[in-house]
Every structure is written in C-alpha cells, then in structure tokens.
Amino acid sequence: MADACARSSRPRADVRLQPITKTVPANILRFAHAAGVTSFGENKIQEAAGKRDALSDLPIRWSIVGHLQTNKAANAARFADEFHALDSMRLADALNARLARDGRTLDVYVQVNTSDEDTKFGLHPDALLPFIDTLPRFERLRPRGLMTLAAFSDDMVRVRTCFRLLRRLRDEAARRDSRIAELSMGMSGDFEMAIEEGADVVRVGQAIFGRRPTPDSHYWPGLVGA
Template sequence: MNPEAGTLAERLAAVRASIADACRRAGRDPADVALLPVSKTFGADVVREALGLGLHRFGENKAQEVQAKAAALAGEPVEWVLIGHLQTNKAKMVAAHASEVQSLDRPELAVALDKALQARGRAIDVLVQVKTSPEETKSGIAPDRLLPFLDELKAFSSLRPRGLMTLAEASDDEERVRACFRMLYRLRDRARDAGHAVDRLSMGMSGDYALAIAEGSTEVRIGSAIFGARTYKA
C-alpha cells in the first residue's frame, strides 16, 4: 500500500479492508482484531482529523510527544497508548496522560510507573513487551522471565496486565517473522494457564500485520499506511 496515496479517510478504509481480508484468509472474524493507529511524528492537527473519522486511541513512541499532543488536544476524547521503549524518568509524563502502556518490560519500570500513577490516583492497562526476536535492537523481557514478571506485577495495584506485545524480527523470511508471533501466542497461552488474565496480543505492524493475524494477533499497530509517509527530524 502506497502511504502517499489518497486521503487519510481513504487510507484508513483501505487498511481496515486489508485487515479484514487477512482475517478471512486466516479463518478469523475481523471483529477479533483491533486496529491501533500509530500517530508518532504526526502533529495534533492530523490526530484531530483522525478523531473526526471515529478514531480515538492512538499509539505513540515517546512520552514527550504524548505530553505535547495531549496539551494541544486538551478536551478531545483521545486515549494515548505508549508503545515505544520507556525510560523510568519519563514515567511521570506517561502517568499524567497515557491510558495504556504496551511496552512494560522490566521491574524497575513497573516500580516507577506504579509510583507515578499512585500519586495521581490513577490505574492503567499495561501489556508486557516480550523479546521474541534475536536482534539486539529490539526491547522486551526475556521469554523465560515472563511468568515471574507477571507474578511480580500483582504487587502493583495501579498496573492492570491485559496482554503481551512484541516486535517481530525484521526479515524477508516470512517463517522467521511468523516464529516471533507464534512464540508470543504460545507464551500468552502458558501465562493464561498459570492464572494470568493476559488475553490480548499486540503484534503486527504495517509490513507484517497479515502474518501476525495469521498467528493469532488481537491488535495490530499501523502507522504510515494510515497517516502517510513520515518525516523524521535529523
């Protein structure tokens, strides 16, 4: 899909149709796969346009960007979802504005988030990010640490674990990509068998969401295919 083609409304419709088609090919109900639009690097005016199209949850990579957009869109029905790697010293920003964090990946971050949320009298949903790729650039808790970490999260009343998130290996080999998603699916089942209510699987982005859907994803994170090509600052 060309991220420069069509209007925002047309690109959104095309992405939704493509997700539905991937679900049908996988023998799944399209209603079982949610779309998280990723608005990172796009301004508040673009998010406002997306709100007019019925979107209300937006994925962001950086706490500073969430803070800035939340200020610009104060009063709008926006839910911010932090999907990028989060430093503990940014926990207060996230606690002030985010409705969900999908990149919880270590105990010290859980401590910082819980402290900041408790101070505000808030509780939010969290997904635990698991490292399923061999790439050093990918973040996430080690698979063999997942169950102990979920046990540790029971001590934090402001954090509600709802599922797992991962980034697949960047590879042209579809089997290597699918293996990452398949691992998360199996880890989710293992965690549920151990008594953890982690039903959601956030996996799949613009380049691999069809494979993620085939492997059981319940939410795909799509950015440029909806909002257009990104321009990154130097």
C-alpha cells in the same frame, strides 16, 4: 484486516486496530479524529504529551507503544490509557507509584523480545514467567497481554516465528495470570500475518498516515539507515 481475519476464520471484531501517530502533527490528528479515530499511539513520551496538550479538547485515548525510561514513567502515568512496552520491575514500580499518587490505573502489555535481536527492548522469553508472577504486587497496573516487535526482516518465515512464539508464551503466561489474554503484535508491513497468528491488537502507522519524515532508526535504535 478483514481479509486476514477471514483467512484465519476469526471474526473481524476480535482484532483492534491501534493507529500509530508518531511524527504526525497534532493539526492532522484533528482531521483523523473527525474521521473517527479516537485512539492514538505514540512512541516517545515527550511527543505524546505535547499532542495531548494540543488536543486536550478532544476525547482521545492515548497509547504509549515505545520503550519508556524509568525517569519518564511519571509523565506517562499522568495521562496514558495503555502502555505496550512494560519490560522491567523497576519500570512497573515507578508507574505503579505515580498511578497510586494520581488515583489512576493503567492497562499494560508486557513486551517480549521474540526475535533475539540485541537492538530490541523487551524481556527475554525465559524471563517472562518469573516477571508475570510479580505483576499482582503492582495494584495500579492492569495487565492485558503481551507485546512484541517481530524481526525486521524480509524473511517472512522468521517474522511468523516471532508471532508464534509470542502466542505460545501468552498461553503459558495466562496459566499463571488469567489477565494475560491479548497479543499486541503486527505493524504496517506484517499485520496481516500477525492477525493470522492470533493478534488481538495491531499497531499500524504508515499504512494509515503515510511514510514518516524520519527513518525507522530514529524510533527503533539499531536500524541504521532504515
């Protein structure tokens, strides 16, 4: 991360590392917390809720980074500190209603499908600005920026194009809503490139905790055999 920041003339402090802990057992996360990791990112809400209960004695910030079904929004709203995959008004409404009931707020990143892949969740780029215009009605949601999953490809030009598109969309969205300021993009295989293209948050799992026991297709449907 420091090298990527140096290459792009950015202060290292400008980029936040969000460790992704999906499939990592709660007992291992205790060691991670003891080593200084205080924010854990989870893809599946059931797994996150179980770990949250198991680690309730620790001061942990929980980030939900994967697609969330509307019928599970209430569970996420109960304890998540931030959500990186907001992609519909229906989900925004469900989250906002539960947050209002609990007297909580939630930091959110709007997910955009920048790779034009049918297997990816997220708003189509053309749908982003109309969606941004609806966000003020959800008073319990605190928009922070945009999020994307770049193309799963060895073609680094294609990957970089996804990051550049998200940055351009962020600039356009910020003119509609100044709260849309950050870019959540980049994972273990491409976070350096994401930083070079302006990432404010990088979501890194395997580069920290090692290879997951389940294939990527378990968490990112459509990646058969990944």
